[in-house]
Amino acid sequence: MSASPDLENGSVAEAVNPSVREYLQAYWTRVKAGDLGSLPIIFGLIAIGIIFQTQSDVFLSAPNFVNLIRQAAGLMLIAMGVVFVLLIGEIDLSVGYVSAVVGVSMTLLLREAGVNWDWWFVIPLALAIGASIGLFHGFIITKARVPSFVVTLAGFLVWSGVVLILATEFTDSGTILIQDDFVIGIANAFLSDFWGWALAAAAVGGYAFLQLAQRRARSVAGLPVRPLLVVAAQVSALGVVVAIAVSIANSDRGVPMVALLFIFFLVFWSFIAARTRFGRHVYAVGGNPEAARRAGINVDRIRIIVFMIASFMAGVGGIVLASRLRSVDPAAGGGNLLLNAIAAAVIGGTSLFGGHGKVISALLGALVIASLDNGLGLIPNLPSGVKFVVTALVLLAAVLVDSFTRRRQQASGIA
């Protein structure tokens, strides 16, 4: 590289489009240097599929596949918000119970014995409650300069209490049923075969369009672009995976409606994180808050908005979880929900130390956790404690892979 003739006239290497071979070589060099991207988790998911299928042939069956997506959906949505919080190097311990506050609020507002409002009014209202909880957390964290760990730990307790109060206020048992068909449909309805394929086509087509548009913009600006063949290969790979998923789902009940929801949020938040000024500032605040401040970024504003995103997405997840159970009860939002949401983001490859990660890591991580949960449940005579142990080991493995690859990246200078 230092022998390049470009040094003669002092210019950075001219824009030369790499051939497929050069591109693959460069990619392999990056992988060897520790820039693994989503590779470990994709191999992890394949390994999980193989292991559980050998233990129980139900695991990869169509009905179980559809169940798996429905089980993972709530966690995925909550974990997307957690990704943003981790990106700025903070933590939100309240997402579990905030999701329950939103779910319970929604259920109460829908009650026929109560105010009996319509779903199209209640859902935005419940989500606004979620977002304002985030605003409240963010405000205290930034203005009073209290660590997010403490503020959201207080939130964890407060909101668990609020859930208990709200749920037991109106019924003795605390279990409140949801009777609105639309709300129940969020997690329990399925797309028809046709709309399942339409969704698949839209997803793959949209991805291809974005890739080509980006490539064209670079080409117009005279910057090196990826070989067309590589883009085509990526689009086809996505197409194959999506097509297999849709055909399996269609052979059972169809693509769950909730898939539409998490794909929408996945695309939306990925766009926000990677392609907007706000997203860039989120990464900057996570990487070096002082540099962000000196660059004129309003760091407090970014932090507050991120906590609002976390609580908002917790709310979306809470609605999905309530919808799946068709009811809420005082135990909503408890159990392992919070820890699983944080674990999903981390297993998916988002760093706990800020600045590194992608929104899709929420989806992949939640899929791993839900698969373990689902798969271990299918194995007969397995003590339930094993589930926790295995999930913990996977989490540890993910963190170790992250730590190892990061050290490797630093050593090779690509970080």
Next chain:
Amino acid sequence: MCERGRWVLASPFRVQGSSAVADVGEPILQLKGVSKHFGAVKALEKVDFEVRLGEVMALVGDNGAGKSTLVKGIAGIYRYDEGEIVFEGKPVKIHGPSDTADLGIEIVYQDLSLADNLDVVANMFLGREEIKTPYRLNEASMEKSSRETLDSLSVTTLTSVRQTVAGLSGGQRQAVAVAKAVMWNSKVVILDEPTAALGVAQTRQVLDLVARLAGRGLAVVIISHNLHDIFEVAHRITVLRLGQRVAIYKTQDTNQQEVVEAITAGTVESVPGMAS
């Protein structure tokens, strides 16, 4: 190595030889009798300071001499208690960092202005990202501008502007920080200890870059503890001691001995702590 070959071109002698150019012209940035007190402590006491276009002005002094305070006043982090800031012949008021940037003054802080996890392009445009169609970042255009700016400064050691800053050497990081500062049509660039913690080769890279900035007609202020570096690139040297300006030299008319004497024993008009 070809890197070595390039350094011959960028010999310090060329820089000193060209210092005659900087002798003419009005100062672009001038501080007239600025003072800053922190309680009873007089961090700056009626200090005059100036820098011209095309000139490298060094600001030297021992720890606590007031260098940082002086720069923070220009940066808009502090406000001087008295005195005047004159920019392009007109008195100006600086109320905050954005006023400084609006005037065309950029300050490169040592290692504080880059986010390690972002790539070179993202860092160079941090806080001033280009946007197209409502909200989308204009990545292609930003990458192009970054590349052009780095090219124009002859920063050749970067293999890719899509590399994260964490993977860069100290010299490369400093080069990116400087390139970031000059990309915004700035007229004055202030470098705070740009060569601290750098190795020999990397220090050379940075000094080379400093000389090139002045060669492009910018006014450059360099704060450093390293007199050797300063004698290589600076046209003039301002010496602060105990919050006062004790000397100003043309580099070609002085030597390190004299500057060291001014730093450690320059005559101050009033001794802090004594009634003046």
